[in-house]
Amino acid sequence: MSETATTPVIDRDALRRKYAEERDKRLRADGSAQYRRLESEFADLAVDPYTPVAERAPVTDHVTFAFVGGGFAGLVVGARLKDAGIDDYRIIEKGGDFGGTWYWNRYPGAQCDTASMIYMPLLEETGHMPSEKYAHAPEIREHCARIGRQYGLYDKALFHTQVTDVRWDEAKAVWAIETDRGDRFTAKYVGLGTGPLHVAKLPGLPGIETFRGKAFHTSRWDYAYTGGSPEGAPMDGLADKRVAIIGTGATSVQAVPHLARAAKELLVFQRTPSSVDERNNAPIDPDWFATVAGPGWQKAWLENFCGNLAGGFAAEDWVQDGWTDLGKRIRKEILALPMDQRTPENILAAYEDADHAKMEEIRQRAERVVADPEAGQKLKAWYRQLCKRPCFHDEYLQAFNEPGVRLIDTDGQGVERISENGVVANGVEYPVDCIVYASGFEVGSEYTSRAGFEVTGKGGITLSDYWEKGMRTLHGIHIRHFPNLFMVQPTQAANLIANVPHNIVDHADTIAAVVRAAEDRGAATVEPTAEAEQAWVDLIASGAGRTIGSTECTPGYYNNEGQGYADASRFAAGHPAGAMAYFMHIDAWRRSGAFEGLAFG
Ligand code: NDP
Numbered sequence: 001m002s003e004t005a006t007t008p009v010i011d012r013d014a015l016r017r018k019y020a021e022e023r024d025k026r027l028r029a030d031g032s033a034q035y036r037r038l039e040s041e042f043a044d045l046a047v048d049p050y051t052p053v054a055e056r057a058p059v060t061d062h063v064t065f066a067f068v069g070g071g072f073a074g075l076v077v078g079a080r081l082k083d084a085g086i087d088d089y090r091i092i093e094k095g096g097d098f099g100g101t102w103y104w105n106r107y108p109g110a111q112c113d114t115a116s117m118i119y120m121p122l123l124e125e126t127g128h129m130p131s132e133k134y135a136h137a138p139e140i141r142e143h144c145a146r147i148g149r150q151y152g153l154y155d156k157a158l159f160h161t162q163v164t165d166v167r168w169d170e171a172k173a174v175w176a177i178e179t180d181r182g183d184r185f186t187a188k189y190v191g192l193g194t195g196p197l198h199v200a201k202l203p204g205l206p207g208i209e210t211f212r213g214k215a216f217h218t219s220r221w222d223y224a225y226t227g228g229s230p231e232g233a234p235m236d237g238l239a240d241k242r243v244a245i246i247g248t249g250a251t252s253v254q255a256v257p258h259l260a261r262a263a264k265e266l267l268v269f270q271r272t273p274s275s276v277d278e279r280n281n282a283p284i285d286p287d288w289f290a291t292v293a294g295p296g297w298q299k300a301w302l303e304n305f306c307g308n309l310a311g312g313f314a315a316e317d318w319v320q321d322g323w324t325d326l327g328k329r330i331r332k333e334i335l336a337l338p339m340d341q342r343t344p345e346n347i348l349a350a351y352e353d354a355d356h357a358k359m360e361e362i363r364q365r366a367e368r369v370v371a372d373p374e375a376g377q378k379l380k381a382w383y384r385q386l387c388k389r390p391c392f393h394d395e396y397l398q399a400f401n402e403p404g405v406r407l408i409d410t411d412g413q414g415v416e417r418i419s420e421n422g423v424v425a426n427g428v429e430y431p432v433d434c435i436v437y438a439s440g441f442e443v444g445s446e447y448t449s450r451a452g453f454e455v456t457g458k459g460g461i462t463l464s465d466y467w468e469k470g471m472r473t474l475h476g477i478h479i480r481h482f483p484n485l486f487m488v489q490p491t492q493a494a495n496l497i498a499n500v501p502h503n504i505v506d507h508a509d510t511i512a513a514v515v516r517a518a519e520d521r522g523a524a525t526v527e528p529t530a531e532a533e534q535a536w537v538d539l540i541a542s543g544a545g546r547t548i549g550s551t552e553c554t555p556g557y558y559n560n561e562g563q564g565y566a567d568a569s570r571f572a573a574g575h576p577a578g579a580m581a582y583f584m585h586i587d588a589w590r591r592s593g594a595f596e597g598l599a600f601g
Contacts, residue, residue, distance in 0.1 A: 010356045022382040023554045023562065025412035026272060031561040032444055035201040038217060041209050042202060049220050050106065051096025053160045058182035063156060064088035065515070066177055066187035068163050068451070071100015073193025073488035073504050075144055076121050079151040080512035086519070090156040090187070092163050092179060098144040098153070100195050102137055104219040106230040107251060108258035110137035113392060114499045115319045116284070117298070118305045121501045122147055124298040129289045134281045138231050158183065166190060167456040168483065173524045175484065189515060193488035193504070194451045197441035203246065206417040213422070215435040218251045225434070228262065235262035243267070244423045244430065246415055247438035248274055250389045255438060256405075257395035265404045267430055269423060271414040272554055274391040275362045275381040277322045281394070302502045303583070309498055310578045322392050323498045326385065329354040355384050369397040378409040387553030443557040444565065447471075457482035470571035474528035474536045474597050475586060477507055483527035483601070484518075486511045492540050494582040495574020506583055513590045514598065523600035532597025543576025 028034065038046035064086055067074040070093030078089045095103035102110075112119045116130030123130065126146050131139055148154050158179065165178040174186040200217045202208065216222045223229055227237030235258065243263040245252055248270045259266050292301075301318060308317045308324040317324045333350035334342065363380040370376035379397060381388070399405055410425050417424045422431040448454050448464045455463040458481045466472065466481060473479050476493030477486050488511070490496060490503040518526045549569070555562030565572065575582035589596065 010353065010360060012352065012356065015356055019383050019554070020552070022412065023552070026555045027562045028555070031555075031563040032442075032557075034204050034561070035439070035442065036204045036208075037442065038200050038202065038220075045202070045215070045217055045220060046200070047220070048096055048160065049216075049222055049224070050103070051160070053096070056181070059158065059185050060183070062174070062186045062188075063090045064187065065189040065191065066090045066092065066175065066185070067191040067193060068092050068166070068453075069100060069193035069195060069488075070095065070098045070144075070148075070157065070159070071102070071193060071195050072121050072144070072501055073100070073195070073507075074098075074191065075147045075151075075153060076501075076504050076508040077191050077193065077486075077488060077511055078153045079122055079125065079147055080508040081515060082151045082153075084512040084516040086512075086515055087152060088156075089153065090158065090185075091153060092158045092161050092177070092183075094160065094162045094198075096159050097141075098148045098157070099141045100144075100193075101197060102141045102144060104198075104200075105251070106137060106141075106223075107218045107221045107255045108226075108228065108230070108232070108235065108262075109254040109256075110230070110251075111135065111254060111281075112140060113250065114323065114501075115305075115321055118301050118319060118499050119501055121505050122298075124293070124296075126150055129286060129293070130284055132281055132283055134279065136232075163451075163453045165453055165456075166192075168458055170458060173483075189484045189486070191486045191488060191511065192451070192455070196443060196489070196500075199442040199445075199450050201439055201442050202437050203415065203439050205415055207420075207424075208418045210420050211418050211422070211435060212420045213433045213435065215437065217437045217439070218255060219441075226262070235259075238262040238264070238434070240264050241433040242431070243434045243436065244269060244432040245436040245438050246423065247440065248272070249438060249440055250274065250391050251440070252438035253391045253393050253396045255436070257393075257399045259436070260399035260402045260405045263404060266399075266402075266406070267423070267432065268400075268405065268407050269415050269425055270378065270407060270409045271412060272388070272556070273366075273379050273381045273409075274388065275359060275383075275385055276366070276379075276391045276393050276396050277358075277362050278365070279392040279394045280321075302499070302505070303580075305499060306494075306496060306502060306579050306583065309496070310580055322390060326354070326358060326390075329358060352384075355386075359383075359385055366397055369401075371401045375400050375407045375409075378407055383554040386558075387550070388556045388558060440557065444560045455482065455485070457485070470537075470569070472533055472537050472571070474533045475510065475589075477510055478514075478526075478528040478533075478598065480528050480530055480533045483525040486514075490574065491572050492536065493574060493586075494579040496579040502579075502583075506586060510586060510590055514595060517593070517595055518600055521600050525601040526595075526598050527601070528597055529599050536597075537571060539576065540573055541570055543573055 070091045074091040111134050115133055116135040120143055162180045164180055167176045169176050175190045176186050178184055200219045214225050226235040228235035241263055242265040244267045246269045253274055304318045309327045330351050333354045334347055337346055366379040367376045408425055415423055415425045461481050473492045488507045494503045496502050549559040551564040553559050
């Protein structure tokens with residue numbers, strides 16, 4: 001197939017109608033309730049297939065800092081604290097090692113979707129050169145272990161351990177932490193970095209428990225069954241198997257080419273196609289890397305990407321990928337408007353035109369690459385690019401040209417049910433040996449429900465109650481009534497979801513600076529003032545609200561399956577002036593050393 005694009009012709013009104021039609025087909029009354037957690041009768045599917053659980057005695061000591069979550073957040077905060085002279089640090093992690101999402105997601109083909117140079121944290125500090133522009137999962141997981149080793153974070157870590165309760169002990173001014181391994185210990189400070197996508201979900205399909213073949217979720221890949229390895233050894237266990245994969249999101253897009261090569265037959269069950277743009281991965285050349293990796297290089301790269309994303313406002317584009325391309329296109333459309341016509345409406349229309357042009361190119365790519373014209377049409381995504389997670393891959397669409405691969409499109413209706421023998425869709429039963437659920441992760445439920453524990457602060461106030469009418473923080477990190485507690489997540493902060501690690505590294509800098517200041521001042525507690533928190537929440541609420549998640553979009557986890565988020569969600573946004581504005585504000589705030597808005601007690 002030729003990969004040459006032609007210039008698309010855009011009919012804005014026709015596209016709007018088509019997008020609305022496609023969305024309406026997919027709307028369903030049960031919204032997010034259509035999914036099931038890997039619990040109760042599905043608990044077996046949640047078992048860690050990668051590391052055996054080691055017996056250990058419960059821990060009952062005290063540490064200076066306890067961090068919930070051993071992904072990038074816990075690792076980077078630990079590293080920055082160590083640099084700030086605080087190394088009595090314990091990570092509590094439900095997986096069997098560090099890595100967070102990269103611990104669990106070992107499906108074949110897993111790889112970062114944002115360039116390694118900016119996605120992998122602490123490259124400069126560890127001296128690691130990523131092997132590829134978009135590194136594969138084993139390298140990222142090993143990088144997590146490298147950070148853990150370099151900063152001594154393994155020493156006190158508790159793996160295969162789920163926190164069950166975090167409670168402020170007023171009398172002792174410490175946090176009391178309980179876990180499912182019987183641990184009861186205390187910490188002066190607590191950090192929460194549980195990540196947004198850590199509760200795997202299954203489609204709540206009738207008959208799902210009756211299937212007699214093999215079934216697993218992509219975040220619990222069963223290499224004992226499939227053969228092969230996350231490092232890319234061929235999955236020879238599938239050579240005589242008919243495999244179904246349910247879901248066509250970012251995970252499926254990466255896994256399908258590998259399943260297509262390994263399985264005798266692969267049936268890809270699609271409800272909504274992903275937009276799949278070019279990836280253009282390549283090895284990183286050590287000579288080139290040596291020229292860019294001078295002192296401060298990674299921070300400069302983070303800022304360059306962030307600047308380009310915010311409408312192409314950085315001078316050069318170093319990363320040059322699908323994310324920055326969109327930013328540059330929007331900027332070009334806006335700059336094409338005469339000065340006196342740059343009204344908010346015209347700017348939004350320019351954004352829409354840039355989006356339509358991009359999506360049309362992506363749709364044309366599906367048509368060009370896929371040999372079967374019908375499948376090529378069905379693989380076209382009919383929504384605006386940020387309605388769903390944009391995907392980038394150079395082998396996914398091509399996989400549908402393999403002889404054993406079939407797209408089973410369901411015209412937005414999804415799989416109907418699972419039978420003893422296989423998958424039922426469009427009224428047809430497809431017998432299969434194995435079902436891979438690429439059905440994603442729970443998003444949008446209450447923070448404490450997803451985290452799996454409640455946090456109880458001063459005066460017995462719970463985080464669930466405190467946030468009932470919407471999230472409240474100072475800078476997305478500190479919470480009134482929850483002294484010495486720090487969140488690591490992007491909301492009410494930079495909200496730079498195209499490169500979440502940038503938010504994490506920046507939060508880690510803040511946390512280390514605040515803890516260092518508290519220790520230097522001999523403070524027992526540090527907590528935001530009521531005024532500072534209110535002012536920050538007001539600032540967040542003064543913006544346009546969530547930048548993604550419009551109910552005009554096709555349903556998905558971005559928009560609570562088409563139902564949108566309640567009024568409280570207007571607080572679930574980033575800095576109204578954008579990610580760069582947040583980073584600049586915080587940088588100045590940290591540097592001043594006054595930590596305005598925090599009360600040290
Ligand atoms: P998603 O939630 O994106 O995808 C779930 C898929 O399951 C969707 O295609 C959904 O269809 C489909 N589905 C659900 N129910 C049914 C049904 N009854 N019948 C048929 N299909 C069904 O999960 P992913 O794991 O793919 O991705 C989750 C997120 O993880 C991504 O958005 C991204 O943020 C992150 N990720 C990041 C990667 C990276 O950076 N390298 C790689 C992979 C994931 P529908 O769209 O219609 O709801």
